[in-house]
Amino acid sequence: MRWFRVVLLLIFCLASFVVLPAQAEPEKSVFVIPVQNEIETGLAATLQHAFQEADQSGAEAIVLDINTLGGRIDAAVDIADQIRSSKVPVIAYIRGQAISAGAYLAMNATHIAMAPGSTIGAAEVRNTDGSTVDPKVVAFWRSEMTAAAEFHGRDEKLAVGMVDRNTEIPGVKERGELVSLSAQQAVDHKIADGLYPTLQDALKHYGYDGFSIQNFQPSLAEKIARFVTKPSVIPLLLIVGLIGLGAELLLPGHLVPGLIGAGCLGLYFFGSMVAGFAGWEAVILFLAGIVFLVAEIFVAGFGILGTAGVLSIGTAVVMAAYDTTYGLKVMLIAMALAAVVMGVLFKYFGHLGVWNRLIHKDAQEKAAGYVPGRNLRHMLYQIGRTVTPLRPSGTAVFNGQRFDVVSDGAFVPVETDVQIVLIEGTRIVVKAKQSEPNTVIQRVPETE
CATH class of the missing domain: 2.40.50.140 (Nucleic acid-binding proteins)
Known part of the structure; x- marks a missing residue:
């Protein structure tokens, strides 16, 4: 036993000097996020998820693959906050156009790389309906562009010139024009770091040559949410949804109007929940409103149940919107149009629905054996x-x-x-x- 203990001690001492093989280092990667088409609130929610995924994967850098003509200011500001607060460097690789809000996102990135033939600039704020923009909004957008340029040491005058056409920059633009730079001009004015035909060329320039590339792919739910939360789609969903449900109440048993209405409203709430604008409380409140409206038809509630139903539905829609003011305005418009359509349906098709069961329409005709009263x-x-x-x-x-x-x-x-x-x-x-x-x-x- 003594010799056995000595042998074990010698083995232990020798093992302490043995160099264990080093563990394989995790593969270094770059996370690529596409920023395509219109910049809207749904994209802001998708990019938030993308940045979280990039952070969890341990990516060394994030690349925004930009090709957009711009979009909403509020969505662009939310995305810019994510870019500036990112713990890893963010590279804006512009392979097409970075116009308006797209230029603003690029200016917030740590680095800007341009593909040949790409452009950046023309970030003047405009209303979609052609009305005059509030001067406060213009001033805010101008300060945001200036701050983005200051944050990364880029030319502030060029950033302001992209927003304000009244700014004169000698050698670049005359008064009354907006700054819109080609790829080479962006490099010459030190807005971009260089021209790179491919993304791999840009990554090599920034020291990420040989790194694996992870391409972010939004889920189907996120793609649907991006579409249904567009400002041009939301009013359509609400109008068709309210008309469909109302038509089903007037003409029960047909199912098609009810299914269409429920589907549209379901898409609205689904998109809002996926985008992070709403929770289950909005859905529950909406369903409660539907129950109140149905109960008002069959229960003598003196209008109390109907009023509660309308308020519940309106509150749920406003709660699910990304902006309460916008949600309230859209809901009022949708209710007004739905009321007009419902009035037409009731006038021409009301006799086919539930109202025909609630109104006594039997007439005491002479042919049925009823004798009219005599004149005395x-x-x-x-x-x-x-x-x-x-x-x-x-x-x-x-x-x-x-x-x-x-x-x-x-x-x-x-x-x-x-x-x-x-x-x-x-x-x-x-x-x-x-x-x-x-x-x-x-x-x-x-x-x-």
């Missing part, structure tokens, strides 16, 4: 005889026919002559006839 006004002032006492109602005979009559308030015994003094529809009012003859009152001569 010709009997006024006729004289007859009671066959029952009038207390005050009873029966009397006129011209050999029995009629239900009522006295003028006094008790009239049986076998009393009565005279009709009032006829109201089928109601006959009689009065006991005086048996004594009429007395003529003599006129008293005037005294002198």
